[in-house]
Amino acid sequence: MKPEGIITAMVTPLDKTNQINLMATKKLVNHLIDKKVNGLFILGTNGEFQVLSELEKLRFAEMVINETNGRVPVYVGTGGNSTDQVIALSKEMTNLGADALSIITPYFVAPSEDELTKHYLMIAEEKTAPILLYNIPKNTGVDISHKTVAVLSRHQNIIGIKDSSGKIENIKGYLDGSKNEDFSVLSGSDSLILEALKIGATGAIAATSNVLTEIDVAIYQYWLEGEVEKAQMMQDSIEEFRRILKLGTIPSVLKAAITYQGIDVGKPRLPVQSLNAETLSEIAQTMDDYMENFK
Known part of the structure; x- marks a missing residue:
């Protein structure tokens, strides 16, 4: 498989008891697939992987994989600090039917x-x-x-990288280092989707596509069709939403915006706090503006 197109960095829906919400998960999966995303990326940063237990990760991945039912690839986050633990979780997710595994670097x-x-x-x-x-x-x-990517891209089971550094030079370096390999470089920074495509990236893993799904998909589709000016218009249009994402800790604003659009994905897990009324009002106004301008 080749990672490409707009892949949604999906949130993890929670119910009022702070448990994974099966019905909201199904609704979100089907909504995104109906809007023509090219894949689902779960248990990443916006998926709150760091505050989910291993059992919850396995249950959630199974829900998403079963509901997706092969319609688009499902990328499942299995990264962590212990190599042995990452291997164990990766094997379990593979057995559940994950199409690919996203493995964040160790941290701390x-x-x-x-x-x-x-x-x-x-x-x-x-x-x-x-x-x-x-x-x-x-x-x-x-x-x-870039040197590490040049080495790793030669391994047949390492198929690409999501770069969320926010630096286009980083993406270029990864492309240069892997140019002779079957290896995909994807932007993890939503502001760089089009710029990354222009220099050879195969797509983006985009959190904004939870909400601005049609806009993000249009960036990629217009790019494929050679309609660069239209693609740029779509790219520029997401900046207002990216602005309000900074009004709260990840993924509080994103979850509130999805809920405002009609799929109640709940609140983030602590220590991330609920948003105040003023911020929720600004999110609502912004989403209303998008719905008015992109009917």
């Missing part, structure tokens, strides 16, 4: 470049679904180097 303690390379290669040698590297240095304190 920064491994050396050699340690990081060996971490990924040991996981890739196991009998698991294909692996997508996940680089988000502002959260992990670890930045996957």
